[in-house]
Amino acid sequence: MARTRETTGRPWSFQLRETELLALAVVAVLLPGDACSQSYELGRSGDLVISERLRILAHGQALAEGSSPMARTLSLKADMIAQGFYHRGGFEWVMAEASLSPTLGWSPNLNGGMARSRIALGGGWLEIDPVYVARSGATAGLLFESEARLAWGAGRYLQVEADGAISHALHGGYERRDRRLLLCSRNHLRSWSFLDLCVNQSESVRSLSHYEQRETMFQFARLFTAPNSYHEIRLDLTERRQPEYRQPRTGLELHSVWPGLATRLGTGFGRAVEGRTAERLDVFADLRWRMAGAVTGLSLWQSRASGGQVFGIAQRDVSTGVALFRQITPALDISVQYVRTQSSVDLFDNRQIALDLSWRFRIR
Structure with missing residues (x-):
């Protein structure tokens, strides 16, 4: 290249x-x-x-x-x-690594339950069975992350990521399991242009909820320089598939490097799904810098979902979040996030605070 x-x-x-x-x-x-x-x-x-x-x-x-x-x-x-830029011909493994991270945290929803114990409905109140109400509390668990890359050309390689996490509530016996598998073909085209094809399968299981999603994505990326900064712009076309529906999406991101600062800005648009509440718009901004010698980050995002009905009420959700990240050591990270969801359906209107602390140990 x-x-x-x-x-x-x-x-x-x-x-x-x-x-x-x-x-x-x-x-x-x-x-x-x-x-x-x-x-x-x-x-x-x-x-x-x-x-x-x-x-x-x-x-x-x-x-x-x-x-x-x-x-x-x-x-x-x-x-x-x-990235495969030292490729010498044929197929060549250029990366194979894995890490295991013990985690501690605070979860606002250990069991995947409802955010509220009662909701306003028809001028009165509807009580929710306590069994189905969200439980919060401290958690401990393990996070496994792995990645392998097989280069087949200059700047061209196949990528596989397999991640898994399990967390247990310290009180109450609740458990959460997460799995993710990513398969990508990443390709250098010419100069600073790239084209990627990825399939991302994720699943999250809790006592009262089971979330599963597959995304197939084509992404074009172009890097360029500007006065006192470098940038990467990405355009992607994605199909998001869940057991109940499929949704085409488009996205645009700008990654930038500035003196003392790295930023990411992005937005995504999803097509309406008849009869389903699906995310239609999301925007985000990430900033990373060094504070007292350690990497520090701030993330802001908002998403808007609509299209479905609950109890005959058209559902429209707006979720706004903020997260702070701090790298205590190269192997120790801490993050805290706050999410506020405003919904036209009282059942989904809530505020949540989460805390995560993880230690990373390389096992390969």
């Missing part, structure tokens, strides 16, 4: 060998600090982004301009290998 540097018009290729990496690292030490300060800061912010491709752009640009320390240069090479 190659790109043209706007400042010189000369081609710069990702196919760097170890001697070239070392030479550029030495040049980075010798160059004046002012000449490299901008690309250095953007390269450092690249550590914050979720997108590997955008991280490669940020780190690669810093390396090409001689402002990348050796540790970040080695990280760049590792990302390139994992």
Whole structure:
């Protein structure tokens, strides 16, 4: 994969060998600090982004301009290998890893029950059987995450992710099980353009609820540079399938790197589903930065769902959430989130607070 540097018009290729990496690292030490300060800061912010491709752009640009320390240069090479850019022909495993994370948390709905114990209906009140009301409490569990990649071309690889989680309520005997399987074909087209095809199957089981969903997605991504920033724009076409219905969706995301900051902005639109309450619109914004040397994040989102009826009332839900994330150590994360759902049906109108603490141990 190659790109043209706007400042010189000369081609710069990702196919760097170890001697070239070392030479550029030495040049980075010798160059004046002012000449490299901008690309250095953007390269450092690249550590914050979720997108590997955008991280490669940020780190690669810093390396090409001689402002990348050796540790970040080695990280760049590792990302390139994992993306298949060191492919030497045939099929080659470029990644196989797994981790196990003990978790502690606070769940607002341990059993998948109703948010309210009674609802307003027809000028009166309808009492809900306590068995079907949501229970909150502390949880402990395990999270398993794994990923493997098989490269078959330059910047082209097959990806498999298999995740599973189980959490137990410390009181009450409630249990939650989550499973996810992701299969993707990720493909570099030319320059900084990519095309992906993914199938994502997820399932969540609690005492009173069983959620299952499959998403099939085509996604086009394009990376580009702008003054004092790097960006990745994504456009996707998705079919969301649940046991009761199918829903076509479109989405647009913008991932960005700024000095000292990484951001993600996105929105999605879903077609109406006759007779079903389905998500029609969602928007989100994520920010990540370093605070006292540790990665810190803030997420904001809102989703709007409509289309169904409950007790003869047209259901319209608006859910708004905010979450804070903090990386205590490279293996220890903590997050807290608050979600407010306003619904035309009193049964679904609620507020929820959740807390999660996890330790990550690499087992491969």
